[in-house]
Amino acid sequence: MDTLSTMDFRRHTQNDSPAIVSLFKSVFTKSEGEAEGTLISQLAKDLLEKTDERDLYCFIAADNSQIVGSIFFSRLNFENGIDSFILAPVAVHNDHQGKGIGKALIDYGLSELKKKGASVALTYGDPAFYNKVGFRTISSETVKAPFTLSQPKGWLGQSLSGDSIETLSGKCTCVEALSDPRYW
Template sequence: MWIRTETQDDHAAIRALLGEAFADSDGKGRIEQRIVDALREDGELSLCLVADIDGRIAGVAVFSPVAIDGAQSWYGLGPVAVAPRDQGHGVGTALIRAGLAELADQGAAGCVVLGEPQYYARFGFNNDGELRYADAPPQYFQSLAFNDAGAKGDVRYHRSFSTH
């Protein structure tokens, strides 16, 4: 497995992967596809890593800037998707670890995620109650500070995250 930054040639495969990975969700993957497309179109897709297995895109992790009053250089993780046949083999873990390391190396202040608390805790994410996202249950909205442990307030994602 090779973790690398997406190329333009990967866009169709990423769209297909999002549809496949989220096929059982309410939007059948269309919501995640629209989010990624809109982030790209608006120049807000900061980092998009893919897991390449023998030339096949097996997973994707997307990072985009978020707004927090009084804080700069924070990012949101998501969507993250792994092809069903590759789930449970460490693909998602490898993508997330690589993305977080790259953000930290680039000087990012931190990263937030809306997701399963137990899964994301393994990467260092937690909910300290200082950052909030809309009406998300607090335990599912977590943060990981790289160098800005004092960020507080409401987090705002790109507009595509609220357009379904």
């Protein structure tokens, strides 16, 4: 049986938090070095500890109860009040990458957000990867980002409602955990 068919995708519980933080630490340390591992695991910890539960969705992929992937979506507030969330960060355990788990976890997270009534998902990252899961580059002049972007080509979005993404207008603010220019 292939790995994906036995994988459990679900919303995280408080008991999962230490394993989620250590997953981000090990994956980002291995892929981008120790400093990035520390930074992104701190982001995961801050998102879990400092974010109002109405503003955060954290999902996990578990294989035989071992957490092998995790993804965060946190609320972005636009002046016109459209219900939108930013995907950041996501990680799949190094031993399990390249088997479709990342894509399945993103698809699962987006479908759960849609069920909760979110209209738009945004993210900030590598277009080559995120294009594969429905994100398209957007202009930060049309849809504002909460901070000045060091890589404007990485500003990406997708509609979950069928409406145009350009309905997002005005100033944008993010949750406290992401309110740090180092992430942008």
